[in-house]
């Protein structure tokens with residue numbers, strides 16, 4: 001499965017599996033990236049906000065020195081919320097840290113603006129401790145800036161992240177370039193089917209984040225996941241990562257542990273019964289209003305997700 005790819009609306013091939021780098025502990029990310037590339041990963045997902053793109057760049061440099069070609073790796077970065085009125089600067093800062101001339105995909109990390117002149121480069125706060133957010137900003141204006149980046153050659157494609165159906169419907173009528181990707185939290189406990197369906201209809205590829213439930217992998221013990229893992233004699237992580245392939249989505253798995261990075265490469269074909277068990281689990285959680293969203297920063301902004309509205 002390591003070499004399975006999907007086609008983006010730009011014509012680019014995007015790997016089905018990528019290495020995530022959020023919360024990659026300092027000192028471990030370079031080794032994780034270099035190890036993953038050696039093991040066969042061909043997609044690295046990063047972001048300016050993660051504060052470790054320099055280490056991601058060092059890991060890439062190690063792989064290039066060992067013979068990997070730049071064009072054989074799909075590198076993703078994201079414009080952070082303090083740069084959504086300065087997207088080209090945001091991209092350049094990421095490129096400088098990564099030590100690259102271009103990324104393959106640049107995403108709007110979250111559709112909002114945090115004060116670019118606030119008291120912190122990434123997480124400006126008001127005197128009362130709340131996040132310093134400019135609420136009059138329109139996310140469509142950010143997209144207009146993103147569209148200009150393609151001609152600079154500094155990114156091959158542009159896309160969004162954390163876009164709900166409502167936000168996408170606001171954006172699409174104004175888009176000259178359609179987003180290539182919407183990167184969202186996605187797993188059987190948060191299928192976000194309404195967004196996935198709209199993206200499919202519009203030719204926007206889904207990148208699924210937090211497939212294990214994020215920090216510590218809380219979904220690894222979910223009963224239906226364990227049941228399918230036992231049936232196939234594979235780790236629960238394999239089931240959660242493999243869930244995305246028949247959905248036609250790319251999945252991002254974060255690990256800084258070499259043995260897990262290797263294990264996560266081994267995806268399997270889930271059969272129709274497995275898919276039904278996972279979909280029934282999602283339906284049950286939906287009916288009981290028990291969807292689990294593990295990543296929801298305290299912006300205090302209504303992003304239009306039904307489970308949060």
Ligand SMILES: NC(=O)c1ccc[n+]([C@@H]2O[C@H](COP(=O)([O-])OP(=O)(O)OC[C@H]3O[C@@H](n4cnc5c(N)ncnc54)[C@H](OP(=O)(O)O)[C@@H]3O)[C@@H](O)[C@H]2O)c1
Pocket residue numbers: 019020021022023045046109161162183184208209210211212213214215216217220235237252253254255256257260261263264295
């Ligand atoms: N666009 C966005 O807003 C956004 C938000 C969240 C995430 N993302 C992207 O998606 C990536 C993945 O999501 P995530 O980092 O939230 O969480 P995740 O990949 O669901 O889970 C990561 C956690 O699972 C552990 N783990 C990994 N493989 C495992 C295995 N085989 N067995 C047991 N435990 C395992 C990791 O531990 P160790 O590292 O200690 O091994 C870590 O604690 C991120 O790193 C980031 O690149 C994007």
